[in-house]
Amino acid sequence: MTTPRICVAGIGAIGGTLAATLARGGAPVSLIARGETLSHLRAHGLTLTGAGQAYTCRPDAAERASGPADILFLAVKSHQLPSLLPAILPAVGPETLIVPVVNGIPWWMTAGDAPPAFRAIAPLLDPTGRLAIHLPTRQIAGCVAYAFSASPAPGRVHSLRPMRLMLGPATSGPHARLDQLADLLRACGIDACIADTIRGEIWTKLAGNVASNPLSVITGATLAAMATTPATRAIVHATLNEAIAVGTACGIPPLKPAGAICDIMAAAGAHETSMLQDFRAGRTLETVAIGDALVALAAHLGVPTPVTATLLGLVTFQCTSLPVKEQTS
Secondary structure, three states: OOOOOEEEEOOOHHHHHHHHHHHHOOOOEEEEOOHHHHHHHHHHOEEEEEOOEEEEEOOEEEOOOOOOOOEEEEOOOHHHHHHHHHHHHHHOOOOOEEEEOOOOOOHHHHOOOOOHHHHHOHHHHOOOOHHHHHOOHHHEEEEEEEOOEEEEEOOEEEEOOOOEEEEEEOOOOOOHHHHHHHHHHHHOOOEEEEOOOHHHHHHHHHHHHHHHHHHHHHHOOOHHHHHHOHHHHHHHHHHHHHHHHHHHHOOOOOOOOHHHHHHHHHHOOOOOOHHHHHHHHOOOOOHHHHHHHHHHHHHHHOOOOHHHHHHHHHHHHHHHHHHHHHHHO
16 A cells, blocks of 8 residues: 555544654645634644643645545444435445444444344444445444544644554455555554454453443543443443453453453553533543444343443433523532
8 A cells, every 4th residue: 555545524522643653654644623722723733632632734625535545544433324425425436445443332243144133233234224335344344442542623633642543344355455555654653563363352342431421421520530430440440340241141252251351441540431521521522333333232132231221221311301400500
């Protein structure tokens, strides 16, 4: 892959960190953004801070892609993908490598010849079916991102540590393009590697997300606090076990044990989850891909998930009751 045309759609905490790191490493990158973020990018560029340093780049930014890309990163929340589709379709050519950097169960795991239980939850992740139609699974590279980032303002991102990306093909086949992509990412300072089984990596991240994100909205606690405080660690551990049980029922190996994932969360330090950041900013929470889809999948498989369902119910209560609290305070 010689001088690939890279497009990053969605310039929030993850997309902004990814795009700025690629640009700093010399990779040609263009951006797709909307609203205030697009206005800021055009006027002031994209700024990445962290480790006592600041870097500003000025890649081309537009509301809609102007032509096919060699690599297209989709760095928005899962529920935002359907509305983003018209903006990204011009970037999708027959050989474009599509890399969805999303939390939760990705829509492509429910498409094509997916097992019946996964196909049953497709309407939750791809309500109109247009993602499966326009973003072919054969062109998708599964991706799991570990990035301790935040976007304090449009066009500005702050990263506490280098981004790590796990990559793997959504379908069986040669890994040559993924190897080239991983090499490119590493050359730009991103810790990238090819996973033996990307579905196992996705499920490990999903388990960690469903055990930490909803609980963080309820408690307001950081990852380390939730993983080390006895009361919350017990809830985290129980939720992890439910997610692992669902993954096992789906035949997804290998899955880390709950204790190991808890320890990873504890090592994250005083970092707030993305869902807690979204809750405080009044944004729509990504509970569908992270939680609702998991619970629905579990129901189809006959796997009980009472703790997960309770946490999701409490998050819904928190979101709907907050305006009432503010009005009466």
